[in-house]
Amino acid sequence: MLHANAALTPRQRLRMARLIVEEKWPATRAAERFGVSATTARRWADRYRAEGTAGMTDRSSRPHSSPAKTDxxxxxxxxxxxxxxxxxxxxxxxxxxxxxxxxxxxxxxxxxxxLSRLERREQAPVRYEHLAPGELLHADVKKLGNIPAGGGWRFVGQRAGKANRHLDGGRARNRYRNPLMGHGFIHVVLDDHSRTAYAEICEDETGPTAAGVLHRAVAWFAARGVTARRVLTDNGGCYRSHDWITACSQLRLTPKRTRPYRPQTNGKVERFHRTMTAEWAFAQLFISEADRRAAFPGWLHTYNHHRPHTGIGGHPPISRLTNLPGQYS
Missing domain, CATH: 1.10.10 (Arc Repressor Mutant, subunit A)
Known part of the structure; x- marks a missing residue:
């Protein structure tokens, strides 16, 4: 690439060098004509004598050796x-x-x-997808704090949110004397191929509760023409319980668990949690936990039937369950 401030192009260098070498012009006269110094004119003339036309191109300014370079x-x-x-x-x-x-x-x-080039998110993700619905179900639990009457701090602010917690009293208190509002546990069972999700809001994450959700989820998928074969979970206590193993045996499901501290293996349901919290749990002001839970079935229906999913080409998850009557209703 020619330098932006170069006085001569390769073609002009060649013309000047030929005037000096072939037509015997003095270097001073040729330099004056082309607007450069006599030293520059002699250098290009010498290179033309040694290398011909090929010597008129730019060379790298990098030194032949760098003795002070870091070892x-x-x-x-x-x-x-x-x-x-x-x-x-x-x-x-x-x-x-x-x-x-x-x-x-x-x-x-x-x-x-x-550093941005060294972050893991910049690396190409390893993705997988099973070929048919039901070949693999992902199961997980999302724990969310309950909203006090009047609204939580995310929308009404720290001071008003704390006041609402105290007004919505009658519960045990933590070591800071703040009322414990309790938690809701959203048990999710998601199909790997279609991303269709079945979910329930429960009061705990024990083995019997998880096993009951699995029974109802498998029945829900069966009603939509999906036969479940395997289920993948993390290493949570409810998924290591005898109730869960018994439920998998009764439903003829092969239970699988992820490697410890490797949630990426169960990434599809983890991504569902992120979507759920952003588009339902924290999407608007709810003045009570009952109001938020009442809005959940409607949001879940929208997610399954109407919301475009970028992981499956911008189509709603239910569209991958073929021959399903009323799947777009």
Whole structure:
């Protein structure tokens, strides 16, 4: 690429060099004609004599050797610490015995100068999808704090939300003397292929409750033409209980569990939780927990039947359960 401030293009260099070499012009006269110094004119003429037309192109200004360049072992240590510790140039310099500018230059040269490029979310995700509905169900529980009468702090503010908690009294208190509002436990069973979801709001996350939800979820899917074969869960207590194992045996389901501390394996139901909290639980002001729970069935119907899902091409989940009467109602 030609330098933006270059006085000569490769074609002009060639013309000037030919005037000096072939037509015997003095270098001073040729330089005056092309608006450059005599030294520049002689340099291009010498290159033309040595290399011909090919010598008129630009060359890299990089030196042939860099004796002061950071040695490979130290470069490797700087990059290793950057990847493992996420340290900046000053911390790396203090640890490796180089100047901060040197550490920064190493990071730029190796392409790790920006932390945003090192985050896991920038890596290509590993995705999977089973070929037919029912081949794999994802089950999980989402725990949400109950809303006090009058509204919670997310919409009415910290002071008003705290006052509403105290007005909605009659409950046990925590160590800060604040009333305990309790929690709702949303048990979700989601089909891997279609992303169709069955969900119930319960008062606990015990084994019997989870087993009961599984029985009703399998029946709900069966009514829509889906035969469940396997179910994937995390390692929560309710999914390790005898009630859950018994329910899977009765329903002829193969139970599977994710690797500990690896929620990505159950990522589809985890993503459903995020959608659920954003579009239902925290989407608007509810003046009581009863009002929020009353809105849940309507939202779940919208999610299954009408909301476009980007994971399946922008179609609603129910559209993947074929030959289902009234699936778009």
């Amino acid at each position: 490979p072992a130290r470069t490797k240590r700087i990059v290793s610490l950057r990847l493992r510790k996420r340290w900046g140039a000053h911390r790396l310099a203090a640890e490796t015995g180089v100047a901060p500018s040197t550490a920064g230059a190493v990071l730029r040269r190796c392409g790790v100068s920006r």
